[in-house]
Amino acid sequence: MARIGFIGLGIMGLPMAVNLVRAGHDVTGFNRSPGRTARFAEQGGTAADSARAAVEGAEVVITMLPDSPDVDAVADDVLTAAGALWIDMSTIAPATARAVADRAHRSGLRALDAPVSGGEQGAVEGTLSVMVGGAADDVAAARPVLEVLGKTIVHVGPAGSGQTVKAANQLIVAGTIGLVAEALTLLRAQDVDLASAVEVLSGGLAGSAVLDRKATPMLTHEFTPGFRVDLHHKDLGIALGSAREAGVPLPLGAAVAQLMAAARTQGHGDLDHSALLLVLEQLAGLRKD
Amino acid sequence: MARIGFIGLGIMGLPMAVNLVRAGHDVTGFNRSPGRTARFAEQGGTAADSARAAVEGAEVVITMLPDSPDVDAVADDVLTAAGALWIDMSTIAPATARAVADRAHRSGLRALDAPVSGGEQGAVEGTLSVMVGGAADDVAAARPVLEVLGKTIVHVGPAGSGQTVKAANQLIVAGTIGLVAEALTLLRAQDVDLASAVEVLSGGLAGSAVLDRKATPMLTHEFTPGFRVDLHHKDLGIALGSAREAGVPLPLGAAVAQLMAAARTQGHGDLDHSALLLVLEQLAGLRKD
Amino acid sequence: MARIGFIGLGIMGLPMAVNLVRAGHDVTGFNRSPGRTARFAEQGGTAADSARAAVEGAEVVITMLPDSPDVDAVADDVLTAAGALWIDMSTIAPATARAVADRAHRSGLRALDAPVSGGEQGAVEGTLSVMVGGAADDVAAARPVLEVLGKTIVHVGPAGSGQTVKAANQLIVAGTIGLVAEALTLLRAQDVDLASAVEVLSGGLAGSAVLDRKATPMLTHEFTPGFRVDLHHKDLGIALGSAREAGVPLPLGAAVAQLMAAARTQGHGDLDHSALLLVLEQLAGLRKD
Amino acid sequence: MARIGFIGLGIMGLPMAVNLVRAGHDVTGFNRSPGRTARFAEQGGTAADSARAAVEGAEVVITMLPDSPDVDAVADDVLTAAGALWIDMSTIAPATARAVADRAHRSGLRALDAPVSGGEQGAVEGTLSVMVGGAADDVAAARPVLEVLGKTIVHVGPAGSGQTVKAANQLIVAGTIGLVAEALTLLRAQDVDLASAVEVLSGGLAGSAVLDRKATPMLTHEFTPGFRVDLHHKDLGIALGSAREAGVPLPLGAAVAQLMAAARTQGHGDLDHSALLLVLEQLAGLRKD
Incomplete structure (x- = not known):
């Protein structure tokens, strides 16, 4: 089981993070509005009080945020988790996804863009469709985690392709x-x-x-x-x-x-x-x- | 079994008319290019050498023609079949379909517009979808014939609605x-x-x-x-x-x-x-x- | 000065016909709603009680009607004026204009399509722009009449081009x-x-x-x-x-x-x-x- | 006559800056590619080797750059010219223009967005149209300079309106x-x-x-x-x-x-x-x- 840092516990992110906990992963979550982090803790997750704390020691970092600037805003914190595999599951601009992947590689992380479809229901039921962009090795490494979240995990091309x-x-x-x-x-x-x-x-x-x-x-x-x-x-x-x-x-x-x-x-x-x-x-x- | 006049034996019309023959109906067919009429006769249909001859004595007239002007062009002939139920299965303008239905009613015919989807394969296999506009009684009367041609027969509203x-x-x-x-x-x-x-x-x-x-x-x-x-x-x-x-x-x-x-x-x-x-x-x- | 039959005395047609009268032409006008024809007579024109009467003996026929079907509807009457030059100034479909010109030629008339821009004010002031389609000879013959109606008369190509x-x-x-x-x-x-x-x-x-x-x-x-x-x-x-x-x-x-x-x-x-x-x-x- | 710093000596900027020199202003120019700065010096301007040098001591700063990021890139330098009136004549996003104006005000500068139309010819001839957004006082202060560059100077509203x-x-x-x-x-x-x-x-x-x-x-x-x-x-x-x-x-x-x-x-x-x-x-x- 993996040590996972999860940033963004909104309508989609919270049930996804909870599903990872239930699947036996060690998940530390953070959300900007602390009420969401507390709800995650109530459902068995570990609460962090900053993005940086959430990713400390993580093998996998998952971000599930509203838009491109939100991903940019946490990037510096995520990049402190050298050696981790960063799976950004937000829906953002492909160009931002490619830039994020470049920064991750330069900081010694691996990175995938893995946006989803299937909505809140798919997030709760773990039946999302996941479109993954990145290197084949990294997709293979991420698959056990992604299969907890979705029923269809498709590698569609290099970095940015998922977006x-x-x-x-x-x-x-x-x-x-x-x-x-x-x-x-x-x-x-x-x-x-x-x-x-x-x-x-x-x-x-x-x-x-x-x-x-x-x-x-x-x-x-x-x-x-x-x-x-x-x-x-x-x-x-x-x-x-x-x-x-x-x-x-x-x-x-x-x-x-x-x-x-x-x-x-x-x-x-x-x-x-x-x-x-x-x-x-x-x-x-x-x-x- | 019905006495049917069938006008328009093209890529769609020929297999449809043949299916009616196979279902036991008495079908007289006509096509402007006589080779198509001959092919229909080879497959068990009765050949007519004019539209008027095809509809003579018919209880049901089916037209399956390329466009609005083609339907207009045979209307005078079809309208000689007083008492018949005219099912126009061509894809034409709704306004033309409504005008045709009006003329039919004034000439003592009943009329339905019943265009199809499903293509040549659907025509051959008798699995077309048929969208029928007209009076409910007339749709009920047409149903046994239409069910030979399609697997989905839906009455969608008054005259013109099918189109x-x-x-x-x-x-x-x-x-x-x-x-x-x-x-x-x-x-x-x-x-x-x-x-x-x-x-x-x-x-x-x-x-x-x-x-x-x-x-x-x-x-x-x-x-x-x-x-x-x-x-x-x-x-x-x-x-x-x-x-x-x-x-x-x-x-x-x-x-x-x-x-x-x-x-x-x-x-x-x-x-x-x-x-x-x-x-x-x-x-x-x-x-x- | 020409003997002119003018059909269509609406917002545009009436002031145009009046301008032709004032320029010394012998203009007989007709409009489907007789009140407009009467107004034309009050302003010096000759009233006709049918399109056919309006064009009888005319050297030039001008039509100024709302739409393609209106021009079609008077065509049979206009075509009785064998030898005349028919200038259709209505705004209609180019295809209808070409068909009208063909019929005119077969009936021994010359024909131009000559729609205008410039609006009611241009019609009243005789300052319309006129876009003329047809044969160069016919445009030359029409020019003295058209110059009463507009300040810019441009021959733009063969029949239908004006439209x-x-x-x-x-x-x-x-x-x-x-x-x-x-x-x-x-x-x-x-x-x-x-x-x-x-x-x-x-x-x-x-x-x-x-x-x-x-x-x-x-x-x-x-x-x-x-x-x-x-x-x-x-x-x-x-x-x-x-x-x-x-x-x-x-x-x-x-x-x-x-x-x-x-x-x-x-x-x-x-x-x-x-x-x-x-x-x-x-x-x-x-x-x- | 004003002491003007001019950043961006491209196809548009160079002739504009030269026109200001010819009108008697004291203009120091800078362009990222030094060949353009040299050409400006040949035509009577003062060359600066950085944006910051160009704006030093300036009463008016004019920027004429290709796109929003270019304006952002020189903003820190321009903002060192406390007390100056910054006229950005580039065509950029209105939102960027508003943000630039906000930053300028916080740094003690006044700011206008003043994009132009009229092309290279208008720039050379001093006949541009200038659409100015900002405070009325600042537009009034800028007018003597802008009138050297354009023949139509219109104040169209608050910051960003010009864009x-x-x-x-x-x-x-x-x-x-x-x-x-x-x-x-x-x-x-x-x-x-x-x-x-x-x-x-x-x-x-x-x-x-x-x-x-x-x-x-x-x-x-x-x-x-x-x-x-x-x-x-x-x-x-x-x-x-x-x-x-x-x-x-x-x-x-x-x-x-x-x-x-x-x-x-x-x-x-x-x-x-x-x-x-x-x-x-x-x-x-x-x-x-």
């Missing part, structure tokens, strides 16, 4: 939500029976996980997250920034990013991302608020 | 192809392992029938149809025209329609619609031809 | 309105002084006739037409349809057409086209209605 | 180039006479400075800059980032940014921004390279 695949994932998901929202708005405006339409659309080439899981919130207008508009807006910023850096135009990605920005600025930031439907309905004059 | 759902289907499918193409182009430009990326994307909320069935042609650049770019371009014209008529803006639909138009005008009209990837790769400077 | 240029004009104008609306919304959200910003933007490469003439309605939210959203929506349909036919993708044109469709479906159809700003402000959460 | 207006300017310019490129591609595909079409388009509501100055390079395919694609790509990144921060969706801005990114990634980065036409022509299948 690029996550960016692609968020691009496809947002776009598919947007397409389903456009389709439902068209169908609604034409007095089609929406539930029947969703049934037949789901069974063919138009079928998708988005249609399976998000049609119900869209038909009922119950947008309890799930995954929040604000976070998806952030992730589309990463995807478009990454494409910009790579010289890849994204006509559809850029268009759906404007719709997600509209959802956010119109006050739907805390709703499930399927609330993108509200923007389309408003564009079509079907609602006023 | 609107088909338009929504084609909007979502084209858009999803576009999103997957953008994602793959981004991944390729960043040296990610594409097959691994597709594996992990498929398992989560980014998963779709498009990703399941079209990732392989996209990764191998083998764009054997399947469903041709030219036809999808036509269908996006229907979707956008229908949205225009309904007062529904489609930001993503309009964007992907430009990409499909580019695929066509760049000479990829006869390739599978997943060849939309070629347009994205060219935009990204990854290919020159 | 294509008009479509391009409407594409650029709508797009520029959309860009200015986006810019003003961005500036407003950032507490920039809008009048000063417009001043400096107007003086450089961002300057345009749209910025010169439409910034004031946008800053004051006084959207008295001018040119109505509904008409511009129609014209963008022509532009996109023409591009579709020509195999030309229009990424920006398609995007702005969705915004114009939103303006219309949100109830702004009778406002000046600069009311596109309202759609952008709503997208940005700056207004609720 | 926001510049971002809006670049958004409108890129979008207008894109619209003109789409229009010309449509016209070319339809065999319209392009020069005649440009003439008539220029005279009406479709007219713009872009059409006046960029139609010729577009018609001749001679894309000598002018303003380079690479720089406009950078500026669109600023505009979209600023809109993102302000919660303003930019559907057209985002669409044209993808086209500009395509122009760059396809290898046209060093051409004039009107080379955006090449992307549209390629999308329309009119060219292969």
